[in-house]
Amino acid sequence: MSDSDSFDYRSLDDVIHSRIRLAVMAILASVDDAEFTYLRDRVGATDGNLSTHISKLADAGYVEATKELTNGRAASRYRLTTEGRSAFRTYLGRMERLLGGIGDE
Amino acid sequence: MHESAVHEDLAWIRSLMDESHRFLGGTWRHQVVWGIVGVTGMLGTYVSLSTGRFxxxxxxxxxxxxxxxxxxxxxxxxxxxxxxxxxAAARAFGGIWIGLGVTLTLLGGLTLFTGALEPSALSGVIALVFGSGYFASGFVAGLRWMQGVAVGWWVGGVVLLYWPSPSGLLLLAAMIVVLEIGPALRLRAIANRADTLRG
Known part of the structure; x- marks a missing residue:
């Protein structure tokens, strides 16, 4: 692989830069909030795997969770925090700049 | 990482965002219920007119x-x-249809109980209002096919206003089945789609 084939990903946010966490951030960036089951089905992850990734996002302050009792069952809902929304925008901007840089070479 | 992989990631992110932004969830249920209300009312009115039970x-x-x-x-x-x-799309969708539902209820009530609107014009007016609702809904949800449904309503509305007759009730009932319950079932299919986006 030549140098021009590679990107420097060190400038990207490590918390977001995982396929599942990125997917969760992308979905939550386009809605008010979403249930755990919706995220799981869209991302295609197992319950345990998704929980682990969401915990990382929550620890970083990017995602906040609420529990709601609906139809007799407790459902977890997630939304992006202001910090998470900002981090996602920055992440996307850097990805696009990286692509632009390669395109200019 | 390869440039193509980054392009794929960005396309994937956009598709996830686009789908979630446009997700209308269970809004289709309202359309089915109101479709049944409309068909029942139209057919009942037609039978009542035909049998003289005004x-x-x-x-x-x-x-x-x-x-x-x-x-x-x-x-x-x-x-x-x-x-x-x-x-936001589901909220806007709900707002549009609650607003139009109030409009249609007022128009129907004024026509039936006060005669403020010519009863033979009501079917056409209902169809034109539905056309506006579908056009606006298609716009906020980014669903172009729904704007095509709006055109169907508008064309039907013009026909119903231009050639008013009791059989227009049957035409409107058919339009409700095709242009309201039909789109509702399509929205249901979108909501239930099992195409999980796996990495």
Whole structure:
């Protein structure tokens, strides 16, 4: 692989830069909030795997969770925090700049 | 990482965002319920006119429209709070149809109980209002096919206003089946689509 084939990903946010966490951030960036089951089905992850990734996002302050009792069952809902929304925008901007840089070479 | 992989990631992110932004969840249920209300009312009115039982018509509509509002304001309210996703598109969609539902209820009530609007014009007016609703809904949800449905309503509305007759009730009932319950089932299919986006 030549140098021009590679990107420097060190400038990207490590918390977001995982396929599942990125997917969760992308979905939550386009809605008010979403249930755990919706995220799981869209991302295609197992319950345990998704929980682990969401915990990382929550620890970083990017995602906040609420529990709601609906139809007799407790459902977890997630939304992006202001910090998470900002981090996602920055992440996307850097990805696009990286692509632009390669395109200019 | 390769440039193509980054392009794929960005395309994937955009598709996830686009789908979630446009997700309308269970809004299709309102359309089915109101579609059944409309078809019941139109066919009931047609039968009442054909058999000379004119006095039944206002009460037929009071019961069917009352049932529709009971569903939307009481039964479905519980379902809305448990929607898998809450987003701007679903909120706008709900707002559009509640607004138009109030408009149609007022028009129907004024026509049936005060005669403020010519009864033979009501079917055409209903169709034109539905056209506006579908056009606006398609616009906010980014669903172009729904704007095509709006054109169907507008064309039907013009036909119903230009050639008013009792059989227009049957045409409007057919339009409700094709242009309201049909799109509702398509929205249901979109909501239930099992195409999980795996990495």
């Amino acid at each position: 006095g039944l018509i206002p009460w037929l509509w009071v019961v069917s429209i009352g049932g529709g509002w009971f569903y939307s304001l009481v039964v479905a309210r519980r379902a809305e709070t448990s929607a898998a996703v809450r987003n």
